[in-house]
Amino acid sequence: MDRILIRGGRRLNGKLPISGAKNAALTLMPCGLLTDEPLTLRNLPRLADVDGFGHLLNQLGASTTIEGSRPEDFGRVMTIRAGQLTSTEAPYDIVRKMRASILVLGPILARAGQARVSLPGGCAIGNRPIDLHLKALEAIGADLEMSAGYVTATAPGGRLSGGRYRFPVVSVGATENVVMAAVTASGSSRIENAAREPEIVDLCRCLVAMGARIDGIGTETLEIEGVAELHGATYAVMPDRIEAGSYACAAAVTGGEVELTNVDVASMGATLTALREAGVGIEERRDSIVVTSDGQLRPLTLTTAPYPGFATDMQAQFMAMLCKAAGASVLTETIFENRYMHVPELARMGADIQVRGRTAVVKGVDRLVGAPVMATDLRASMSLIIAGLVAEGETSVARVYHLDRGYERLEEKLSAVGADIERDGGG
Ligand code: UD1
Numbered sequence: 001m002d003r004i005l006i007r008g009g010r011r012l013n014g015k016l017p018i019s020g021a022k023n024a025a026l027t028l029m030p031c032g033l034l035t036d037e038p039l040t041l042r043n044l045p046r047l048a049d050v051d052g053f054g055h056l057l058n059q060l061g062a063s064t065t066i067e068g069s070r071p072e073d074f075g076r077v078m079t080i081r082a083g084q085l086t087s088t089e090a091p092y093d094i095v096r097k098m099r100a101s102i103l104v105l106g107p108i109l110a111r112a113g114q115a116r117v118s119l120p121g122g123c124a125i126g127n128r129p130i131d132l133h134l135k136a137l138e139a140i141g142a143d144l145e146m147s148a149g150y151v152t153a154t155a156p157g158g159r160l161s162g163g164r165y166r167f168p169v170v171s172v173g174a175t176e177n178v179v180m181a182a183v184t185a186s187g188s189s190r191i192e193n194a195a196r197e198p199e200i201v202d203l204c205r206c207l208v209a210m211g212a213r214i215d216g217i218g219t220e221t222l223e224i225e226g227v228a229e230l231h232g233a234t235y236a237v238m239p240d241r242i243e244a245g246s247y248a249c250a251a252a253v254t255g256g257e258v259e260l261t262n263v264d265v266a267s268m269g270a271t272l273t274a275l276r277e278a279g280v281g282i283e284e285r286r287d288s289i290v291v292t293s294d295g296q297l298r299p300l301t302l303t304t305a306p307y308p309g310f311a312t313d314m315q316a317q318f319m320a321m322l323c324k325a326a327g328a329s330v331l332t333e334t335i336f337e338n339r340y341m342h343v344p345e346l347a348r349m350g351a352d353i354q355v356r357g358r359t360a361v362v363k364g365v366d367r368l369v370g371a372p373v374m375a376t377d378l379r380a381s382m383s384l385i386i387a388g389l390v391a392e393g394e395t396s397v398a399r400v401y402h403l404d405r406g407y408e409r410l411e412e413k414l415s416a417v418g419a420d421i422e423r424d425g426g427g
Pocket residue numbers: 023024026100126127128129130131132133134169170171172173174312313335336337
């Protein structure tokens with residue numbers, strides 16, 4: 001199994017291109033199921049999760065063709081053609097490996113009038129139920145039946161009616177699912193307390209490009225007027241704000257100067273604010289950010305929250321960075337339970353972190369020391385890479401497949417800005 005080997009202590013310097021956003025890609029791809037015309041997505045990241053989602057679409061009867069597969073191409077172009085769905089089922093084997101597969105539920109239901117999707121089960125960062133996805137779909141007219149670990153959703157008469165739903169808790173995935181299902185309903189829908197993440201804005205814009213009618217995009221109330229059918233479109237996936245934030249933390253902790261290019265600066269507010277508070281220089285340009293640091297970082301108090309708050313997907317990377325701050329930081333995780341699995345691994349590298357319930361107190365240390373560590377989930381893995389970049393000696397990160405789910409060509413991008421990092425296939 002692959003490992004990533006890092007010899008720490010090098011300052012990062014240079015330009016680092018940011019890929020298309022994984023989480024946007026995973027909600028834009030299922031939009032291809034909503035029409036019998038081609039949907040072409042540009043700036044698609046080259047990631048295991050995107051490939052996995054492509055296989056799922058293929059199983060449902062959609063074809064996926066990819067251009068730009070040369071190793072030197074960043075940003076692929078995928079055309080999804082779902083002339084006809086040959087299956088309306090997302091099986092356990094796929095959903096269990098990739099939780100985002102649940103995002104086909106709304107589109108299949110809208111297109112075919114019926115969908116059968118495996119319940120995802122547990123995952124590394126907590127329980128992650130799908131009750132809100134189901135309640136929202138029910139509110140816009142779906143009949144639901146659960147049996148043998150699957151949910152079967154049916155639209156009476158073959159088409160959803162539309163309706164009103166207020167989320168009791170903000171959910172990114174459930175908002176995406178209900179929006180994708182509501183766009184072709186026979187009536188209108190009103191979704192309140194909707195998630196406002198930039199990836200949801202990206203989804204809504206793509207749907208509008210396909211002929212959907214959605215008001216309130218980017219706000220917590222989405223009003224959707226159902227249309228008879230959607231048509232094909234070409235749409236560019238937004239840049240990955242979490243990837244950009246991760247590399248910003250890496251640049252900051254190594255005391256480097258890195259220009260992150262192809263960035264959606266407006267989507268990165270809370271991350272940039274936190275970096276500035278930590279003493280990191282941030283220069284915002286039109287579609288790039290220059291991160292400058294002398295490696296002297298101030299401690300922070302951060303609490304994760306739905307957008308526009310500080311993203312739970314940035315918590316682990318900030319924690320790694322703050323291990324080198326001058327003083328104690330307090331991080332509170334409010335979105336997922338069990339999202340501190342990187343803490344014992346960081347401790348093996350010399351970090352001083354105490355976790356009590358949802359709060360972690362990170363006391364800055366003078367030095368981190370390289371060690372063999374194990375990745376546990378996607379963002380936790382990135383925190384180990386960040387720690388490895390600043391640690392003395394060699395760090396080897398095992399279970400690299402977690403990183404491959406969400407970071408395109410990590411070692412290539414980091415080597416290009418001066419990191420001593422490589423992939424070892426034999427470990
Ligand atoms: C998405 C992102 C993930 C990010 C998360 C929060 C994708 C593919 N993944 O995940 O990277 O960390 O948003 O920004 O886009 N919940 C329920 N019932 C539900 C759904 C969610 O109780 O039916 C809870 C979850 O357990 C969690 C909270 O709601 O505590 C937020 O989860 P949600 O926003 O749905 O996250 P995901 O869409 O799974």
